[in-house]
Amino acid sequence: MGRLTVTILLITIPLFSADVNIYERNCVKCHEKLPVSLDKFFFNYLLKYSSERQVKQALRKYLKHPKRKSSLATEEIILRYGLMPKSTLSDAELREAIEIYWEKYKVFGKIE
Numbered sequence: 001m002g003r004l005t006v007t008i009l010l011i012t013i014p015l016f017s018a019d020v021n022i023y024e025r026n027c028v029k030c031h032e033k034l035p036v037s038l039d040k041f042f043f044n045y046l047l048k049y050s051s052e053r054q055v056k057q058a059l060r061k062y063l064k065h066p067k068r069k070s071s072l073a074t075e076e077i078i079l080r081y082g083l084m085p086k087s088t089l090s091d092a093e094l095r096e097a098i099e100i101y102w103e104k105y106k107v108f109g110k111i112e
C-alpha cells in the first residue's frame, strides 16, 4: 500500500507543479498578500480600456513602469502598499503572464 501511495505521489507532484505557471508564480504570489484581488484590478482595466488589445497594452505598460498617474488603484491602496514594484519579468514572461491573466478573467465568450 505504501508503495502505491508513493508511486501516485511521484506521478502527481510534477503534474501539479507544471500547473504553477508564470502568472501564478509571480503575480498571484505577491497579490495574495493584498486586500484587493487581481480580478478586481482586471475589471477596472476592462472598464477603462475595453478592448483586448488596449487592456493588454495598458497592463504591459503599467507592469513595466508603474506610475501613480496611470494607476487605477485607489488612494488608500497606494498609501498603504505603495505602487506595485516594477516587474522583474522579461518581456516574454510578462506577455505570457498577461496572456494567462487575460484568459482567466476575460468576460467575452463567457456571457451568452
Ligand code: HEC
Pocket: 023, 026, 027, 028, 030, 031, 034, 038, 041, 042, 045, 059, 062, 063, 066, 070, 071, 072, 073, 077, 078, 081, 082, 083, 084, 085, 087, 089, 094, 097, 098, 101
Ligand atoms: C512584488 C509584488 C507584486 C507582483 C510580483 C505583482 N504585483 Fe500587481 N500589484 C502589486 C501592488 C502592491 C499593487 C497595488 C498598487 C498599485 O496599483 O500600483 C498592484 C497592482 C496591480 C494592478 C493594478 C494596477 C493599477 O492600475 O494600479 C494590476 C492590474 C496588477 N497589479 C497586475 C499584476 C500582474 C498581471 C502581475 C504579474 C505579471 C503582478 N501584478 C505582479 C504588487 C505586485
